Amino acid sequence: MNQIGFWIGIGIILLGRMLCTYSRPSKGRCKLRMAGDLHHYMRHSYVPSDKPVYVHNYLVNGCGGAFLHPTHIFRNFKETSKTEAVYEMKAAYPSCEDSSKIALGNILKFRKKNWQFDFIGGIIYFVLAFSMFPQCQLNHILREDSFSGHLRSFFTTVLDSLSYMLEQSYVSFIGTLLLLITAISFVPSKISRKRRVVIGVLHVSAHVSASLVLMLLLELGVEMCIRHQLLATSGYHTLYEWYRQMEREHFPDPTGLRARIEQWTFGLYPACIKYLMFAFDIPEVMAVTRGNICKNGIQSLSRGYAVIYYASVFLYYWVFSTPVVSMIFGSYLYVCINWFHIHFDEAFSSLRIANYKAFTRFHITSKGDLEVFTLAVDKVPKKWKLNPKWDGELQQMSHLKKHPSQWTAAMKQQDPLLTVKIVDKFVISRTQQNDLINNGPILSSPP
Numbered sequence: 001m002n003q004i005g006f007w008i009g010i011g012i013i014l015l016g017r018m019l020c021t022y023s024r025p026s027k028g029r030c031k032l033r034m035a036g037d038l039h040h041y042m043r044h045s046y047v048p049s050d051k052p053v054y055v056h057n058y059l060v061n062g063c064g065g066a067f068l069h070p071t072h073i074f075r076n077f078k079e080t081s082k083t084e085a086v087y088e089m090k091a092a093y094p095s096c097e098d099s100s101k102i103a104l105g106n107i108l109k110f111r112k113k114n115w116q117f118d119f120i121g122g123i124i125y126f127v128l129a130f131s132m133f134p135q136c137q138l139n140h141i142l143r144e145d146s147f148s149g150h151l152r153s154f155f156t157t158v159l160d161s162l163s164y165m166l167e168q169s170y171v172s173f174i175g176t177l178l179l180l181i182t183a184i185s186f187v188p189s190k191i192s193r194k195r196r197v198v199i200g201v202l203h204v205s206a207h208v209s210a211s212l213v214l215m216l217l218l219e220l221g222v223e224m225c226i227r228h229q230l231l232a233t234s235g236y237h238t239l240y241e242w243y244r245q246m247e248r249e250h251f252p253d254p255t256g257l258r259a260r261i262e263q264w265t266f267g268l269y270p271a272c273i274k275y276l277m278f279a280f281d282i283p284e285v286m287a288v289t290r291g292n293i294c295k296n297g298i299q300s301l302s303r304g305y306a307v308i309y310y311a312s313v314f315l316y317y318w319v320f321s322t323p324v325v326s327m328i329f330g331s332y333l334y335v336c337i338n339w340f341h342i343h344f345d346e347a348f349s350s351l352r353i354a355n356y357k358a359f360t361r362f363h364i365t366s367k368g369d370l371e372v373f374t375l376a377v378d379k380v381p382k383k384w385k386l387n388p389k390w391d392g393e394l395q396q397m398s399h400l401k402k403h404p405s406q407w408t409a410a411m412k413q414q415d416p417l418l419t420v421k422i423v424d425k426f427v428i429s430r431t432q433q434n435d436l437i438n439n440g441p442i443l444s445s446p447p
Contacts, residue, residue: 039065063358072096091424110330121325122318129215131169136294231287368430383410
């Protein structure tokens, strides 16, 4: 153990001389600056020029994090110091092309990976469209003969609904205003306030437009069912009346048993069945209440029936809206990360990518040069099993074991020992002694 500690100490001393520190100006002696705050691997190296340089290589390796960060948005790295040094990307893992493809998953996989988002997303959309229920004047859409005419009337109605929401509604307008404030605040503060407002307005506009389109589609569906006599044919208890008719036709009661049960239960027997069917016949309840509102106005309904109507609408509208709100929000993240280079935390943490793991190791040669290796595994096994060969090496020190891990991949082709690869290797030449003393010429490190 003492020998191990001795060599660790020697290694720290040598690395301390080769790597830069933040405590004092390096004056060009800093060959490598490392960080691990971003969950990817990237290396940028100084492009030789007549301009002074303080750091020759920037290396970031945080591939051991819980999720992956993109690399393609950091392709064009710029030095922030006053030296105006120019840097060139030498290595990236995953590659910028792979990173860009992974970002596309925000559109295709956002809902699958973040199904919990449906709960809040559906509620937000219902609040945005709340004041527009019901739509009673839809004849102009259904009366058109051509598809283009239907489409033109449809979007004209959507614009009219938007105008009504902004000018007369209360619930939907307040919901839109709160969503706009939230969307603007959600944009990272590193960009200008004007751009934050523009991005927030465009984001909310997409959600509001989608919520109004879904509202009108739902209303058209109910209207078509009413016109074809599929709904609102015999009041609120259509399902119960059908049940009583089928009961009389196929289950006769010559002894009057059902009447006696009704008398013995003080009317609870038929009432429970009646209102239970009423609760499950949501489309009929929605259609009948909608007809009453369109005929007599919302003020004609009691508070209880108004609550029942909006609860019925909410159930169907929530089901229709959840895929759309997830797709729009995922598209927003995709656009922001690729064109505005923001939201890289949110865009990639939402994908929950556990693959692309890497670590960096150093080797000091006999000449005093520093070799830097980065090893990576593209795919991390999801299933593991106990390694039987690990038990036979319990008495040995961990650095001497051929099988240092207690666990191994359940599928041999996914074993990291077989799939590991070197994704980057470079050498930092040893700095000459006279350079350390006199701050003379600095040896540049090979790419």
